[in-house]
Amino acid sequence: MRISTSQVYDQSIRSIMENQEGLVKTQEQLATGKRIITPADDPVGAAKVLRLTEELDGLTQFQRNNDLVTGSLEQQEAVLTNITNSINRARTLVVQAGSGILDDPDKRAIGAELEQIKLEIFDLMNTQDADGNYMYAGYQSANQAFTYNPASSGNAITFSGDAGVSFIQLSSSSKIQSTSNGYEVFENVLSRFDFSVTGSTVADLQNTVVKEQGTFDTFFNKNYDPVTSANNDYQVEFLASGEAQLTNTGTGAVVGTVGYTSGSPFTIKGMQFEASAAVGDTINFSLDAPEKKSMAQSLHEIQTILMDSTIDDSALQEAIADSLVGLDNGLEKISLERASIGSRLNIAESTYESNLDMEIAAKASRSSIQDVDYAEASTEFAKQETALNAALATFPQVSNLSLFNFI
Secondary structure: OOOOHHHHHHHHHHHHHHHHHHHHHHHHHHHHOEOOOOHHHOHHHHHHHHHHHHHHHHHHHHHHHHHHHHHHHHHHHHHHHHHHHHHHHHHHHHHHHOOOOOOHHHHHHHHHHHHHHHHHHHHHHOOEOOOOOEOOOOOOOOOOOEEEOOOOOOOOEEEOOOOOOOEEEEEOOEEEEOOOOHHHHHHOOEOOOOEEEEEEOOOEEEEEEEOOHHHHHHHHHHHOOOOOHHHHEEEEEEOOOOEEEEEEOOOOOEEEEEEOOOOOOEEEOOEEEEEEOOOOOEEEEEEOOOOEOOHHHHHHHHHHHHOOOOOOHHHHHHHHHHHHHHHHHHHHHHHHHHHHHHHHHHHHHHHHHHHHHHHHHHHHHHHHHHEOOHHHHHHHHHHHHHHHHHHHHHHHHHHOOOHHHHO
């Protein structure tokens, strides 16, 4: 086989260039710490690295979401804790106002403190997050969740947001509620169940009041008809047997009977009546439609009454009973919301730990595919360097060879 001088020269140059290319590539691997510099280095491995990198990017975003939702839920928990503490203080003051031993200046002083508590709770219900959004306003987070209008003929404190709630994705298959609707948490609170006298034939009806709230609540929950209003009408009839009989005038059903002495109070289904009645006399009443209002509204109402020295003791006691039921029902609502927040925080923490484990595993897998083996690469570098030096050293000798040297 004939080998020309130019072939020897070209082959030597090509060998040197290949050695240099290999040396540069190995040096880049050592410098970057990565075995796969381009997809051509390992197409299958490069595809796996790309998939694992996308998975890690997703996990990183999920962890950011987790941090955001945890911060939001912890802020909500702090708000509800402060409201609970304020309501407990307000409840103590309301009970104190109904003790019967306070004069008007003392009642007004309690009313003034209740007003400050009311405003504090109002501000807490309008809490903003770090971005300036109202946390309990639903999707209308740019505006206050609750508004206060002291001159309103209805409720002075009302919800002005919407029913929207937000969710945040914590993993590919898990998302949790990050905000709560202000209406459900604060305003969807039942007021005290009550009834109203609509007519009477007795000579002297002195007093009608809910005396046993628990018994009356059971009766109310069992019998109130939100569809047919006539079924909420009742009549107490005084019988010759010395009994008072309670009948639903809408259905005709006899609900109960109780012994009665004219002029003495009697209680039936938790309602107390005091009347001077003859046989055949009647008292008609209706169950009041259930009302819902926030604890701040309940405080507004009792605070207004305490500041009014013209209110008699009977009206004051009714207002206090209304207020206490509203506050207690509101505290129960907040307790349920706090339990929900605690549950969501536990889910967030558990998901965070799970994502962290998956992140560690994905990084380890990517590292095993992508990262360079420094010992192996260093050995390869030394070998390539030796080969290059040898090629460079022998090239001048080979390039100087010519047939003319032998003529």
